[in-house]
Amino acid sequence: MRRVRPGDGRDLKRFRWWQHLSRALFHLHLTDGGTGRQVRYTVDVRHGQNQSSGNVKAQLYRDGKQLAVSKLPAAFPVHGGTIEVAMSAFGLKRCHYVTAEGYAQQLTPDPASAEGRRANLDRRHPTLSRTLGALSTVTLAAALALLLSQLAEKLTQPPEIAQHIGTFTSPVHLPVWMNVAVTLVTATASTERALRLRYSRFLDGGAG
Structure with a gap:
């Protein structure tokens, strides 16, 4: 968590077809403890950039606005737990929401991403x-x-x-x-x- 830095509030850019092998995009919906409304967290990892030098970063968005940035592996504190992100040599190996009780839930891949298309193949x-x-x-x-x-x-x-x-x-x-x-x-x-x-x-x- 010491790696986490505040985001600048920039808008989340939509996924483009040419980013299939260079970008991962995952979503998580949580209920805000203060307001009771649904909040969408998004993890954006551009792993095609600087992967060999170990400078890959994960960006966390809240309702489409950049909330935080961290080098990988990353642990973003969110309501009720932590979003953990880590990479292997071939892509993400972990993008999970872990509650304070230790329950781990994988985030949902964006339908346009390569991970989302693979998940769609599994369903169909x-x-x-x-x-x-x-x-x-x-x-x-x-x-x-x-x-x-x-x-x-x-x-x-x-x-x-x-x-x-x-x-x-x-x-x-x-x-x-x-x-x-x-x-x-x-x-x-x-x-x-x-x-x-x-x-x-x-x-x-x-x-x-």
């Missing part, structure tokens, strides 16, 4: 959605197994190590073009999971 075609999710998980698991086997082979090649524990030979050796293809497929699988805010330190952390 649940079987297809589950299949895509399963393929992403299997792809990352297979890529991780391949990476670990290649790493084990390299680590056991030096004679001073091999004489103590022996050498390990990876059962799979891929040409350069196939390694590139595996990297692209893995990035696609990680991006698909990020659109659903699914994150595993074991799978997605290894891919990222």
Whole structure:
């Protein structure tokens, strides 16, 4: 919370189609404790900007006006709890409202965003959605197994190590073009999971 800075009250800009891979937009409706009226909070993350340097920021809007800004990971205090925002290498991994009692609720993605379109696919075609999710998980698991086997082979090649524990030979050796293809497929699988805010330190952390 020490990272949070006051916003300047600027208006929230609507989502544009060309921002699908560079911007995330999520909404949360809460009841204001003082007035009893519905308030809409919006989290806007332009993760296509300065992601490599770690300078990505989350902007919090209240009823369309900028309320606060914070570097990621961010924790915005709101009525009844906190909005927590965090990123992986492929998109958001967390955008949740956490109450004072510890209950966590994921914010709703804007329908125009890539996350919103993925959520719409899940609602309209649940079987297809589950299949895509399963393929992403299997792809990352297979890529991780391949990476670990290649790493084990390299680590056991030096004679001073091999004489103590022996050498390990990876059962799979891929040409350069196939390694590139595996990297692209893995990035696609990680991006698909990020659109659903699914994150595993074991799978997605290894891919990222």
